[in-house]
Amino acid sequence: MDNQRTLTRSQSSRLVALDWGTSSLRAYLVDANGTVLDRRAWPHGIRKVTDGDFAGTLARAIDGWDAGLPRIACGMIGSRNGWVEAPYCDLPAGAQALARRLVTAVAGDGVPLAIVPGLRRVDARGDPDVMRGEETQLIGAAIEGRPDGVFVHPGTHSKWALMAAGEIRAFSTFMTGELHAALLGHTILGAFQQAAAASASAPTPASAAAAPDWQAFERGVTRAHACDDFTHALFTVRSRVLEADLSPASVPDYLSGLLIGEEFRGARAAGWLPEGAHVTLIGDERLTVRYARAMDLLDVSFAHGPADVVVPGLVAIARHARLIPDAGR
Amino acid sequence: MDNQRTLTRSQSSRLVALDWGTSSLRAYLVDANGTVLDRRAWPHGIRKVTDGDFAGTLARAIDGWDAGLPRIACGMIGSRNGWVEAPYCDLPAGAQALARRLVTAVAGDGVPLAIVPGLRRVDARGDPDVMRGEETQLIGAAIEGRPDGVFVHPGTHSKWALMAAGEIRAFSTFMTGELHAALLGHTILGAFQQAAAASASAPTPASAAAAPDWQAFERGVTRAHACDDFTHALFTVRSRVLEADLSPASVPDYLSGLLIGEEFRGARAAGWLPEGAHVTLIGDERLTVRYARAMDLLDVSFAHGPADVVVPGLVAIARHARLIPDAGR
Numbered sequence: 178m179d180n181q182r183t184l185t186r187s188q189s190s191r192l193v194a195l196d197w198g199t200s201s202l203r204a205y206l207v208d209a210n211g212t213v214l215d216r217r218a219w220p221h222g223i224r225k226v227t228d229g230d231f232a233g234t235l236a237r238a239i240d241g242w243d244a245g246l247p248r249i250a251c252g253m254i255g256s257r258n259g260w261v262e263a264p265y266c267d268l269p270a271g272a273q274a275l276a277r278r279l280v281t282a283v284a285g286d287g288v289p290l291a292i293v294p295g296l297r298r299v300d301a302r303g304d305p306d307v308m309r310g311e312e313t314q315l316i317g318a319a320i321e322g323r324p325d326g327v328f329v330h331p332g333t334h335s336k337w338a339l340m341a342a343g344e345i346r347a348f349s350t351f352m353t354g355e356l357h358a359a360l361l362g363h364t365i366l367g368a369f370q371q372a373a374a375a376s377a378s379a380p381t382p383a384s385a386a387a388a389p390d391w392q393a394f395e396r397g398v399t400r401a402h403a404c405d406d407f408t409h410a411l412f413t414v415r416s417r418v419l420e421a422d423l424s425p426a427s428v429p430d431y432l433s434g435l436l437i438g439e440e441f442r443g444a445r446a447a448g449w450l451p452e453g454a455h456v457t458l459i460g461d462e463r464l465t466v467r468y469a470r471a472m473d474l475l476d477v478s479f480a481h482g483p484a485d486v487v488v489p490g491l492v493a494i495a496r497h498a499r500l501i502p503d504a505g506r
Numbered sequence: 507m508d509n510q511r512t513l514t515r516s517q518s519s520r521l522v523a524l525d526w527g528t529s530s531l532r533a534y535l536v537d538a539n540g541t542v543l544d545r546r547a548w549p550h551g552i553r554k555v556t557d558g559d560f561a562g563t564l565a566r567a568i569d570g571w572d573a574g575l576p577r578i579a580c581g582m583i584g585s586r587n588g589w590v591e592a593p594y595c596d597l598p599a600g601a602q603a604l605a606r607r608l609v610t611a612v613a614g615d616g617v618p619l620a621i622v623p624g625l626r627r628v629d630a631r632g633d634p635d636v637m638r639g640e641e642t643q644l645i646g647a648a649i650e651g652r653p654d655g656v657f658v659h660p661g662t663h664s665k666w667a668l669m670a671a672g673e674i675r676a677f678s679t680f681m682t683g684e685l686h687a688a689l690l691g692h693t694i695l696g697a698f699q700q701a702a703a704a705s706a707s708a709p710t711p712a713s714a715a716a717a718p719d720w721q722a723f724e725r726g727v728t729r730a731h732a733c734d735d736f737t738h739a740l741f742t743v744r745s746r747v748l749e750a751d752l753s754p755a756s757v758p759d760y761l762s763g764l765l766i767g768e769e770f771r772g773a774r775a776a777g778w779l780p781e782g783a784h785v786t787l788i789g790d791e792r793l794t795v796r797y798a799r800a801m802d803l804l805d806v807s808f809a810h811g812p813a814d815v816v817v818p819g820l821v822a823i824a825r826h827a828r829l830i831p832d833a834g835r
Contacts (some may be wrong), residue, residue, distance in 0.1 A: 265748075304739075305746055306742065306745050307748055334741060349735075349738055350741040350745075351737045352693070352737050355693050356737060356740070359692045362692060364681070364685070404776070406678075406773070406775055406776045407768070408681050408682055408685060408736075408768055408769055408772055409678055409679060409681075411685070413633045413679075416636045419594075419634070420626070420628075440737055443736060443738055444738075446733075447733070447735045
């Protein structure tokens, strides 16, 4: 049986696709059509590979899969602190442009690993911005769903991207998730968490308690979106608790709403939501459910994008790089 | 000699005035005119008084001063986590109103300590705000300098106050200092500090390296004040360093400028800087020098207020409470 299974798999598997970020390594065994035959998740993001042994980490992650398959990876593995730095690629950028800018690391078994570069952008104001990993998901989402429009990918560093014909034309980053964690963990706004121990262990909106306090969340969204004094609005989280206008247990969700509302206010001010704009929402469901709620409240037209978009993105880039044949062959 | 000195002092000293905050206790021995005869600073803010022994802490702080003098304190000593809670007082509030709302703690020697309440405000939008300690400094500043206008008191929680005839009529808090510390200490924006170790030990703008990078600071002020997308602007601190547009060593000052610029933008949006507004700047010189620089850059009319304003504030409140005679008697 084992032999039979290995034989079947070696007939169809064509690519090892890796989503290798700061805190996790997800490995996918893929066939020529982009279908996932096997998947594995490891906690060995680049932050955990402290000895620089990326080759050994990779070997353990894909142990038992067919030897010699082409390999491709996106994410922080291509950053300055990763395996080999893949310099940022300028806009516009689609699968074809990224395929031309792949860099290569060589694993212990001599098989190369192609690493997708991140993107850089300098906006009209002269502000630089960067992404690394989300570009592959955006390309995957454009292949699996709409190829055009505004895409929002919430996270530690929330990304807004303008896509056209499957290419990324512009993008902007908001520090929403990381601010939420820093404010709750390291300012007076987290002091109330002694009284709400269950929520205190939640460093980000993603891992907040199972049932969010949607009323508190929506109050936060509305407050931040209506007013242009964010660092004052943050302090009112504390004064609301002191005035018994907000319960300590609701602070994480109110603050999550305040930060997401501020993200939408800032994005609107920066021109991301012109009249008639339509947003496609992709990423972790624990976050997209919050962004969807905020957009309902703020009358922003949106739809949920496809799930699991990193593999189609990696497959598209691998095809353009001729690591695997074109679809249909 | 010692006897002589004690005799002179006991003839003139009339009040023990205390500025008792979260991280420090400052004690002043004051004569009937409000002149400081002796001063002491202790690190025993309320956070250090973990055993609840406020009476013993006070006895050690004023040991050797004339016994039986009236005592008055402002600051977090009157908070829920202090000695006795002094409930917040509503606006408008001047020395007279605060004198009517003093609460009393009784020390080990039986002498009472009058504690000044903090202030609460609910603005037209329904947002609550609070202060505790700054109200006494604002009253002192109005006595020693201008009695009217907009006062700015930078700090962990920066305070803007509207004064009229020596009374506080409105105020607003911005989380500027605490955000600076949390962002540098607990987000990716502080990661560059390994390359700028000297600045890495600086938790707030107040304790940044001796010679600030004023160019970086002013770039931050200008950037934040010009654009309405603060949580995006924060991320560009990182992208600027990655693009070699900002040196890692300049991150604390650039971020300080960004936060102070955002404070001024938010204050302007909330109506604190109407045409012709004039700001009086009070508080710690290491911070006011930054706010002065920002106001020069942003064409805000301002003047430095008097220094050491907590004692005249406490003396004025003590007079209204008849803890000491009116001036001139």
